[in-house]
Amino acid sequence: MWSFFHKLGSPPWLYAISGKILQWLLPVTLLLLAVGAVWGLLYAPADFRQGNSYRIIFVHVPASVVALAGYYVMATAGAISLIWKMKMADVAMRSCAPIGAALTFLALLSGAVWGKPTWGTWWIWDARVTSMLVLFFLYVGVISLYEAFDNEVAAARACAVLSLVGTVNIPIIYKSVDWWYSLHQPASIKFTEESSMHSDMLAPLLLMIVAFYCLFICSLLLYMRGEILRREGTTHWVRKLLLDAGDAHAV
Template identity: 65%
Template structure:
């Protein structure tokens, strides 16, 4: 019973907004530290690849962006499922917040992949299975964003977006397995849970640091977008009006907690 109470409390926009406020400075510091250290390590101190030279260094942006583009879609789809099943409006808010972040990461993955592909394959673009399925992922993200704007009814927009997000999950395993199922220019994954990495440790460690940094950065941006969405949707509630009034009188941001909440 206690676990279910915690679950439903987590679904409260007000509770979520108040509790996540103190996390933001810490996530910001951790994300910036990991990304700066990982970028400097990967670009300045990792050795050049014996085949690709220095062009391989794009992986320190491309690989983490691709990882988060896929993982972020699962976050969005799971939130859509939670919203449909348990009628939690916070889940729909997170789903909506995740869409533009995922679209941006997918776009970065495609662009950096093209930059990597030119010196490696001799072409900016190739309609192989991995690249094409990633392009479909971008269209899915954009489709969900379009559905959010297409309906005047917030409930209809949320439900239709959640259904599209769930249907689109079929594309994720296709992206993962595309290099194994079809002939493709794209190289096999260098990082696998079922086998040892195929990349040297001097290149691997900064890459892992960048991946973790991107995950923390994703969490930070997702929280910020979700908090913004909460304020927009809950604008007529008393606690948001109190929050806005408090920020206006204090001249700065506040976590919105009353003395009783503290």
């Protein structure tokens, strides 16, 4: 168990194992995405009130769910890097931020596109929309703080502290935005809750959520591999790797 934990801290080992994982996870992800998208967009029944426009749910909900989960992955990586000073946890944290920000942006964008036909407007200060917007700024804050430091070790530690502060704050922010929304807005907008969905719609949605989780892991591993190569660029094993790759290419 502990030897596995120690191996996680080794860049060449992580690079090698992530390559092996990606070899089968990437095709699985693409398959899941393709099946989920075709099922959801073509074969799932249309909503009787929203018609076909509800199908944005198959992108919107998975993106939102994974965007939120991504923050906790980032904060966990941050905590690991603070406690055990593990370089690879820094890499994971650093890689989570842009992916999470992109997913949050996708969730907001798809929400706006969905809002136009359903609510009649691109943007509504709904509790969940506002929370997602705050989450987007939390991600952007971590990215900007990382970029602002010249010293990479200090950058990682500062971002770890910031993301941990964010972890404490996210539930408070969510609860207060919920409270604010129920106070300020009339509850005139109702749209289908997940729990009241018919199983013909729910099944492709769940499939898409799983697919998005896999996509998140794949992007994270790919991003981490790039980041490892960038950081370890001067080491022996990376040079050997690149030379081998060059030879293979030449052959």
